[in-house]
Amino acid sequence: MTKASKPLADFMAEKGNPTELMDRYIAIAVWLKDHMQTEEFTINHIWTAYSLLGWKAQFPENHSQTLRDLKSKKNYLTKEKGAGYKVSWPGEQYVTKMGA
Numbered sequence: 001m002t003k004a005s006k007p008l009a010d011f012m013a014e015k016g017n018p019t020e021l022m023d024r025y026i027a028i029a030v031w032l033k034d035h036m037q038t039e040e041f042t043i044n045h046i047w048t049a050y051s052l053l054g055w056k057a058q059f060p061e062n063h064s065q066t067l068r069d070l071k072s073k074k075n076y077l078t079k080e081k082g083a084g085y086k087v088s089w090p091g092e093q094y095v096t097k098m099g100a
Contacts, residue, residue, distance in 0.1 A: 001052055004035040008052055011035065016099035023098065024055075025066050026076050029087045030095040040084035043067060 001008060011031045018024050028049040032038040038045065043064050050059050060066065067085055071077040076091030 001036065001048060004031070006031075006035045008035075008049055012053065014099050015095065018098065021060060021066050022070055022074065022076075024050075026070055026074075026087070026091050027095050027098060029070075029077065029085065030092055033087050033092075040086055042084045 008028070008031055012018070012024075012027060015023075015027045018027055025046055028046055029041060031049075032041050032045055046067070047059065047063070050056055067077065070091070071079055071085065074091070074094075076088055076094060077085045078088050079085045
């Protein structure tokens, strides 16, 4: 994650340093896509990002539930059976507006 075209901390600062769990997850997902060229990701990517940002103590106990909620309740993520998650167009649009 250190070879990204934009550091994660800078990206999160541009997005207003989100504090809500769903906002953090979707912002990280968009950063992975846009600055790490990682279209498909798993909870392990989110964990690594939390660690990189110094947020490990804030990582939720039921950490995968947020990904499921972003998919089923917000439609910000998609997931094919047996594959990782991908950011949907509505998810990208949501993050684009963050911090504005």
